[in-house]
Amino acid sequence: MASISYQRRQFLQYAALGAITAAMPGFSLAEIRSVRKTANSAFKADVEITLTAQAADMPILPGAHTHVLTYSGTVLNGPQTALKELPGYLGPILNFERGQKVRIYFRNQLPEPCITHWHGMHVPQVMDGHPMYAIDQGEQYVYEFEVDNPAGTNWYHPHTHELTGTQVYQGLAGLITVTDEAERRLELPSREYDLPLIIQDRSFTQGNQLRYMLGMHQRMQGFLGDTILINGQKNNVIPVKTRAYRLRILNASNARIYKLGWNDGTPLTAIGTDGGLLPTPETFPYIMLAPAERVELWIDFSDRKVGSDLTLQSLPYHISASHMEGMGGRGRMGMMGQAGQHEALSIATFKIAERTGDSPQLPDRLIPMRRWTTSNVTQPDKTVPIAIGMRHMSFQLNGRTFEMENYQEIEKIPVNSLQKIRIFHESGMGMGRMGGGMRGGRGGMSMMMSQPHPIHIHGQQFQIVSRTQANPQSSAYDTVKDGFINSGWKDTVLVLPGEEVEIIKPFNDHTGLFLYHCHNLEHEDMGMMRNFLVG
Numbered sequence: 186m187a188s189i190s191y192q193r194r195q196f197l198q199y200a201a202l203g204a205i206t207a208a209m210p211g212f213s214l215a216e217i218r219s220v221r222k223t224a225n226s227a228f229k230a231d232v233e234i235t236l237t238a239q240a241a242d243m244p245i246l247p248g249a250h251t252h253v254l255t256y257s258g259t260v261l262n263g264p265q266t267a268l269k270e271l272p273g274y275l276g277p278i279l280n281f282e283r284g285q286k287v288r289i290y291f292r293n294q295l296p297e298p299c300i301t302h303w304h305g306m307h308v309p310q311v312m313d314g315h316p317m318y319a320i321d322q323g324e325q326y327v328y329e330f331e332v333d334n335p336a337g338t339n340w341y342h343p344h345t346h347e348l349t350g351t352q353v354y355q356g357l358a359g360l361i362t363v364t365d366e367a368e369r370r371l372e373l374p375s376r377e378y379d380l381p382l383i384i385q386d387r388s389f390t391q392g393n394q395l396r397y398m399l400g401m402h403q404r405m406q407g408f409l410g411d412t413i414l415i416n417g418q419k420n421n422v423i424p425v426k427t428r429a430y431r432l433r434i435l436n437a438s439n440a441r442i443y444k445l446g447w448n449d450g451t452p453l454t455a456i457g458t459d460g461g462l463l464p465t466p467e468t469f470p471y472i473m474l475a476p477a478e479r480v481e482l483w484i485d486f487s488d489r490k491v492g493s494d495l496t497l498q499s500l501p502y503h504i505s506a507s508h509m510e511g512m513g514g515r516g517r518m519g520m521m522g523q524a525g526q527h528e529a530l531s532i533a534t535f536k537i538a539e540r541t542g543d544s545p546q547l548p549d550r551l552i553p554m555r556r557w558t559t560s561n562v563t564q565p566d567k568t569v570p571i572a573i574g575m576r577h578m579s580f581q582l583n584g585r586t587f588e589m590e591n592y593q594e595i596e597k598i599p600v601n602s603l604q605k606i607r608i609f610h611e612s613g614m615g616m617g618r619m620g621g622g623m624r625g626g627r628g629g630m631s632m633m634m635s636q637p638h639p640i641h642i643h644g645q646q647f648q649i650v651s652r653t654q655a656n657p658q659s660s661a662y663d664t665v666k667d668g669f670i671n672s673g674w675k676d677t678v679l680v681l682p683g684e685e686v687e688i689i690k691p692f693n694d695h696t697g698l699f700l701y702h703c704h705n706l707e708h709e710d711m712g713m714m715r716n717f718l719v720g
């Protein structure tokens with residue numbers, strides 16, 4: 186586990202701050218430094234909480250407790266409902282209101298650096314948990330921001346340089362909900378009928394301890410566990426009543442992509458994506474959910490019999506790892522506790538336990554959304570590239586791996602602009618046929634080229650304009666193509682091998698360095714991350 190020395194990090198921080206202050210007048214070094222250590226008395230917080238990252242031992246499997254890392258929280262000020270504990274090893278759910286001013290005292294009790302990112306939230310750079318702000322054991326970072334997101338489901342997790350994967354894996358993650366007036370008017374299922382479903386795959390030793398990896402192959406593919414945890418627990422049976430529920434599903438796995446489907450073939454009804462509610466409910470035969478993506482489902486158990494059950498599964502598909510298995514790696518992987526990426530898995534079983542007659546109806550319309558086209562973007566003839574590539578056994582974005590404070594000319598974006606971004610594979614990388622395209626070549630090479638990458642961009646939510654698959658006829662693509670929700674607000678988009686995705690994204694209000702990266706956390710920790718300088 187590489188952790189850069191304190192002096193080195195300090196140097197990087199100052200170097201970065203120097204670059205930023207030079208680029209942005211009125212944004213002084215002293216200001217940035219003071220903001221993170223102590224509360225700003227001029228910021229009148231509506232909610233104040235503490236969030237501490239620490240080690241703990243928790244019961245996850247029967248028998249010995251598991252050594253984990255966890256966020257524990259308390260509400261210092263404001264509504265007690267701002268924080269809801271979950272029984273498992275995950276952090277508390279943070280419940281915010283749009284417009285609320287939030288102060289979070291983040292404390293690091295780990296014997297390694299840590300910093301926390303509010304994934305999906307639109308906040309200033311110094312509040313965004315950039316790895317340059319990592320704090321050491323015993324230190325505190327004070328976050329202060331106004332909740333400027335529409336109602337929806339976001340999350341928080343560490344963003345520590347080269348340690349994000351291991352820290353999230355060991356338990357550091359939690360859900361954030363945002364509510365607003367427009368959402369309340371819809372009278373969606375609330376309280377006990379509004380269920381979080383945080384999906385993670387983990388792997389355990391005989392002694393119930395978490396097992397991470399990392400061999401070269403596992404790094405290149407990302408970690409896959411053989412045990413599904415829901416909300417940080419192994420017990421995946423959820424008792425429900427005969428009425429409608431809202432399910433807030435977050436894929437908080439390091440690398441596993443799920444193909445969600447109901448076991449009896451019932452179509453999935455989506456009402457929300459990463460950035461909030463959809464304009465109208467939409468149904469899908471199955472939904473692909475990559476790491477960091479969220480989907481909100483409406484599921485109505487009204488017509489089901491008490492005693493029956495319905496299981497949310499991950500269905501088989503074929504977009505990656507085919508080579509691993511094809512190479513006779515199956516046995517090796519089994520030994521290492523890796524289940525194949527495309528295998529069928531049971532996620533959670535809903536047991537209809539009680540009859541009730543008070544179910545709300547699914548609204549026809551949810552939250553209106555104005556679709557952007559190229560004619561809306563600030564510079565219609567200019568497209569910001571995100572080129573996925575690989576050199577020297579590591580994934581790159583725009584030709585480079587992560588450098589703490591560095592950005593290239595093409596990574597400079599004017600503040601308060603609307604940009605078209607094209608995410609694509611560098612020529613020769615993952616082009617042509619999906620999955621099996623390079624079969625027969627060297628195993629390692631072909632596996633790397635057939636990797637899917639969930640690309641996440643910090644800051645405001647974007648719209649997906651188009652997806653182009655180089656080989657739409659392939660039988661592998663057939664197993665996933667009906668599972669993409671392209672109509673809602675997104676902050677993470679799964680880019681398949683051979684695929685090009687165009688998005689339109691606003692960069693409003695906040696200047697500074699904002700990350701974009703692959704949310705396969707092993708890829709991210711290997712450096713598949715870059716900065717945009719917004720200014």
Ligand code: C2O
Binds near residue numbers: 342700704
């Ligand atoms: Cu969910 Cu940059 O992270």
Ligand code: CU
Binds near residue numbers: 637639704713
């Ligand atoms: Cu990736």
